[in-house]
Amino acid sequence: MSTTDKPMRFAMGGIIHETNTYAAEVAGQTPLTSFEQYYGDEIPGIFAGSNHQVGGYIEGAQKHGAGLIHTFLGQATPSGTIEANAYAHMKQAILAGIEQALPVDGVLLALHGAGVADGIEDIEGDLAAAVRALVGPHVPIAVAYDLHGNMTEQMQRAVDISLPCILYPHTDFYDRGVECVDLMVKMIKGEVKPATHVCTLPMLPYIVATNEGFVPARVNALCAQLEALPGVIDCSWFHGFPYADIASPCPAVICTTNGDPALAVRCAEQVAQWIWDHREDFRPQFPSPEEGVAHALAASAGPVVINEYADNPGGGTPGDGTYLLRALLDAAPAPDTVCFASINDAEVVRQAIAVGVGGTLRVSLGGKLGRFQGAPIEAEAYVKAITDGRFVNRPGSMFEGVRFDLGAMCRLVINGVDIIVTSRAEQIYDMEPFALHGIDAGRRKIIALKGANHFRAGFQGLVQQIITVDSVGLSTANIASFPRDHLRSTLWPLHEGVVGALYKAAS
Ligand SMILES: [Zn+2]
Incomplete structure (x- = not known):
């Protein structure tokens, strides 16, 4: 001492x-x-x-x-x-x-x-x-x-x-x-x-x-x-x-x-x-991506944030899940209504760079990193912007002032939906990734993003409503859906009728 x-x-x-x-x-x-x-x-x-x-x-x-x-x-x-x-x-x-x-x-x-x-x-x-x-x-x-x-x-x-x-x-x-x-x-x-x-x-x-x-x-x-x-x-x-x-x-x-x-x-x-x-x-009670998108489109005022809970790169997921993106595309919103960030697909970013800004390409987007991520989105995409993926998180967001480098990124437009594609998985903390690609997200009806909760620091107060949707995914709120080979405890809500000591001292 x-x-x-x-x-x-x-x-x-x-x-x-x-x-x-x-x-x-x-x-x-x-x-x-x-x-x-x-x-x-x-x-x-x-x-x-x-x-x-x-x-x-x-x-x-x-x-x-x-x-x-x-x-x-x-x-x-x-x-x-x-x-x-x-x-x-x-x-x-x-x-x-x-x-x-x-x-x-x-x-x-x-x-x-x-x-x-x-x-x-x-x-x-x-x-x-x-x-x-x-x-x-x-x-x-x-x-x-x-x-x-x-x-x-x-x-x-x-x-x-x-x-x-x-x-x-x-x-x-x-x-x-x-x-x-x-x-x-x-x-x-x-x-x-x-x-x-x-x-x-x-x-x-x-x-x-x-x-x-x-x-x-x-x-x-x-x-x-x-x-x-x-x-x-x-x-x-x-x-x-x-x-x-x-x-x-x-x-x-x-x-x-x-x-x-x-x-x-x-x-x-x-x-x-x-x-x-x-x-x-x-106990979680979240709508499906389809239900969440319908609810957001029907809202009287925007922006409405829809966050994709089940593919949250902040929880260790690959970030290329397509459940929410597919629901957005299926809803066929009017152009400039929806922006989405981000989907992790380095291969598609490389293809977009090869085609260049202003070009169009056939993509098989996302859904490549495992069986929990949904099927790839097969579509014609317009390359609106390509960036170096470097930005600084905005004041008020959780990583305020922290520099991010997500590798080469691009903004694709598929059926009027603006989609930010990254070269690595990362959750979205504020509107800066949209701004980097020329999107004024605050003017869109729907801001769709991947994340569970960290985004709230950067979006709360700037949006009318937040709708969390859940689906299959490596960070789904449906915790009971995961296999547990190493578990040695009996835990609510995984097991029914958890009884005995309500808690135990670890010391
Ligand atoms: Zn944490």
Whole structure:
């Protein structure tokens, strides 16, 4: 432990991946080359000031006059199971960096919580345990997570301070990063002594936003109420990540108090009980793409956002699903009524580039990456625009100010519907991808997009209505439709009549 007379030094590293294990079956495992990989001193230049755990760590360290030794950060768009050697490489980069930095006063890890590598279904627990073994029992370890993590005992045992983000869309990564550092500093100074309790719930709901009107907003309100009690440091919850065939994917409530284990148990159990009692509110009821499109076309005013829940690249899907796009085309809307972003099809983008702007081509669009994606759209397409796929996310959106590079992109027009085609899968966060291709999306009746909830930050307030549609897909809200070879728990709503302990402590 440090004394207060010399500046503290923290080591920082991370691996961020939300693993949809079902995507591996159709799109393969995720190799190292799919990861953005940042080493040492290049990290602050990339992340300082951004809405990312590391942005918060940098700010927090600065605020407390602490030194931050950056080791390695690897992150990739959600996708299939991580290749074993890719995970091993990244883990080793972090461990070697920390070892070189020793002695340190604390370790800050930036993790997701739902990372699965080939042979290791809890990479966060595995990495945290290895870091713990390296630094010993007395150096605090703090982690800011994505709330879509599946909390495990291994994660909890190895880490002193675990803070999942609270908001979905995740507009508070930065804030949680800063909080992690604040708490770690207090811990080192002896001002707090974290006592943590985790309650996992025997349920596996689909993933739901925390915006007003959704049930997680009410869970958050209860957590905030308990957090106001004297002695409670943090009360929050992991929503769980259902698209992973692992032993126990489920939500978990985590409460951290200042040296009061009984209070931590009471608060965590109270929130877990509330979620359990309201589990029926987590049952999805979405229209089909056809129903959603008909409803949107009949709306008195636009724009209406229709989001395709079942093929959400933010949940690790290939992004080339055609269910919503087909429903839009089948509805034969008037020209300039509908714009859609985006469908992932690098081959079609290449064909469009070959034909050039102003040309027409016969396309077989999407539906190529596995049996969950629907059949390809066979059609005549007009090439309206081709771009480099580089843009900056707009103010107010979840990744405000963050640069994206989706590879070569094009705007095709098929039967009057404007379709943005990308060279890689990515969800849509705001109207910028449309603007990049000359579309004023705010003037369209229907803005159709792929995504579950993150888009809400960038669209809410700018549109009249949001209609979520669901279909077959690798991120369908119909969680019970996935095979579960590795599951070792009985979970609502996968199994009927889940009884016994409503929740169990992970500690
Ligand atoms: Zn998330």
